[in-house]
Amino acid sequence: MPGLHRDKIDQIRDTLANFSANVFPLAGVAGDAERQACAEQLVSSMRRVDYVKDLATKALHPNRADPASEIFDPLMAAALATRQGNYDEAWWLSFLATHFGKHINDGWRLTKDFYGAFGTRAAWSWATISNNVADLHSWLDQQWPDLLNDGxxxxxxxxxxxxxxSPAQMKAVLGSYIDFISTFGSHQALVQDIHRAVGQHPHAGFDELYKRMxxxxxxxxxxxxxxxxxxxKLGIAPIEPGSAxxxxxxxxxxxxxxxxxxxPEADADPTELEEILDQLDAQLQVGKQVLEDALCNWQKTPDRFVLFRG
DNA sequence: GCGATCCCCAGTTCGATACG
DNA sequence: CGTATCGAACTGGGGATCGC
Structure with a gap:
């Protein structure tokens, strides 16, 4: 990360040094190169998180939600669905985007072609699949493998x-998600149930959903x-990780x-490590996702910044 | 070149065992 | 009994390597 965000990197680097001196000695970032690389990874993670958060409010072309369009993007589609109050579709799109993921070269093609059913029929929207799981299953068995086999x-x-x-795994994964949500009737009903069970705090909600997943x-x-x-991040559910x-x-x-x-092989209790991250984030204020992402990327090359791709 | 094979991965599942 | 913990077994696909 050349030049850009110099101030933020400096600020984080200083916070790491102060934390080591006054709260707990962070042995891995005692060296200047390691502390600098770690600070750069933290800023890099913050930027990735901010990019997604910004999708919630930035101007988006309506075709972002259309799986037949070249510019289809499931995260942008989820953001657009949220603005329309269509939480079911926003959750479903986020789920598909996470399950298939964005490949470094292929982009969202796998998500796009599944969601859009290769144009063989109407899209596999939440409204469609949640009422017609049998249709989804037969389509996966009878059409999906041939459609994928186009080079x-x-x-x-x-x-x-x-x-x-494979149709077997697709049915198992998507089916288990559809079943999970259908028990409650809707995604919003699930959120209400979570709130009844553990209260409204975003950390508690995240943890309860984590368990139920x-x-x-x-x-x-x-x-x-x-x-x-x-x-x-997309504001689809009022949740936030309270731990890494x-x-x-x-x-x-x-x-x-x-x-x-x-x-990296130290015999350390994860609970105690979490407490240290807790105290550190009280100063950094970057959130647990940024910490877990940055530390994972940093440990691959601890003495110099390497941009995470993939 | 090119297909066969191997290895790796910020993984997952399953069953055995140990607890209360 | 339920349920927590643990390790072995197994995973799919990409990219590197190998043998021809």
């Missing part, structure tokens, strides 16, 4: 690289965290161990 690359994102486009197949710690933080969910993590846990103890 065009439609890959999952890095975070979803173990997923499969176990009902959705193939959505583990990473997929669930990506999905729920997306809902929060290190207990179930691999990369972010490694990153936090390196950050705090100077050793």
């Amino acid at each position: 065009v690359s439609r890959r999952f994102s890095n975070h979803r690289k173990y997923e499969s486009k 176990r009902a959705v197949k193939r959505f583990g710690r990473l997929g669930t965290f990506d999905f729920l933080t997306m809902l929060g 969910y290190l207990a179930d993590a691999t990369g972010p846990l490694r990153g936090t161990k390196l950050f705090v103890h100077g050793d």
Whole structure:
């Protein structure tokens, strides 16, 4: 990150140094190069988060919501649906965007072609699928594999690289999500139920949804965290992560161990690491998603900034 | 060149075992 | 009994490597 955001990087770097001196010694960023690289990763993560938050209010072309359009974008489509009060569609689009993900080269093509059903029929909108799961299943069995077999690359994102486009898995994953929501009748009814159960605090809501997402197949710690933080950023659900969910993590846990103890393999209690992140964020005020994202990317190359792609 | 094979990954699932 | 914890088994697809 050359030149740009110099002030913000400097400010974060100084906060890290002060925190180390006065609150808890952060062994992983004791060196100048490491502290600088970490500060740059934090600013880089903040910018990615801010980009998505801005989608909620910025001007968007209506074709962003049209899967037949070249400029279809499921996150922008979710933002547009939210503005129209169509929370069901906003959640569903966010779910599909998270499940398929944006591939570094193929972009949103996999999401677009599933959601738009390759133009073979009306789009698989929430209104359509939630009332016609059987139609979705037969379409996946009978048409989807042939439609995919056209020589065009439609890959999952890095975070979803173990997923499969097989009809069996598609039915299992999408079906389990549809079932999960259908128990409540609508996404808004689910949110109301969460509020009844744990109150209205965004951290409590996030945590309760995180637990309940176990009902959705193939959505583990990473997929669930990506999905729920997306809902929060786009203003689709009033939730925000109150922790980095290190207990179930691999990369972010490694990153936090390196950050705090100077050793990615350190035998550290995730709960204690979370408490240190809590205290640090009281000063940084960047949010837990930025911390977990930045520390995961930083630990790959701790002594110099490498932009995360993928 | 080109297909076959291998390896990796910020993963997931399943079943066994240990608890209260 | 339920349920928490743990590790082994297994995952799909891309890209690198290998053998021809």
